[in-house]
Amino acid sequence: MTPGNRIAIVAVGLVAVILGYVALKPKDDDTTTSATATQTTAAPVTVTAPGTVVSTVRTTTTATAPPSFTVTVKNGKPVGGIKEIAVTKGDRVRITVTDDAEDEVHLHGYDIEEPVAPGKPATFDFTAKLEGIFEMELHSSETQIASLQVNPS
Numbered sequence: 001m002t003p004g005n006r007i008a009i010v011a012v013g014l015v016a017v018i019l020g021y022v023a024l025k026p027k028d029d030d031t032t033t034s035a036t037a038t039q040t041t042a043a044p045v046t047v048t049a050p051g052t053v054v055s056t057v058r059t060t061t062t063a064t065a066p067p068s069f070t071v072t073v074k075n076g077k078p079v080g081g082i083k084e085i086a087v088t089k090g091d092r093v094r095i096t097v098t099d100d101a102e103d104e105v106h107l108h109g110y111d112i113e114e115p116v117a118p119g120k121p122a123t124f125d126f127t128a129k130l131e132g133i134f135e136m137e138l139h140s141s142e143t144q145i146a147s148l149q150v151n152p153s
Helices: 003-024
Strands: 038-042 058-062 068-074 083-088 092-099 103-107 112-116 122-127 132-138 144-151
Touching (some): 068 083, 092 132, 112 122
Antiparallel strands (some): 092 122, 103 112
16 A cells, blocks of 8 residues: 555545534534434544445434423412422423412422413423422412422432
């Protein structure tokens, strides 16, 4: 093999690696807005003897969506009774509260408060970092609407 052939093979391999990196690298402004996220990675690029064969292997994994719960409040009371929500410590949790009246919803222990009004649900989106049982209530009437149980991981 001549030095010129070796340089050509290395150059083609380098171009393949650079193109693979540019195509697969995450952008700084990428945000996940859907319930699932997909990540694609590439295996190392290999260059073989004359004839230059480049092989790339891709693996795709899908992350699971965070647990999502809905609490509906009508006439100041939770529909169906106090909603029992159980998650595991470390889970990302999303709780949406709808109400037919304007109020504020408070999740004790996590000290998160969100306004709620007809047509404007309150959304709690957080990571369950504290273990235990935590009440969720309507702030004005102090009516419990849900119970969040965070179990050890």
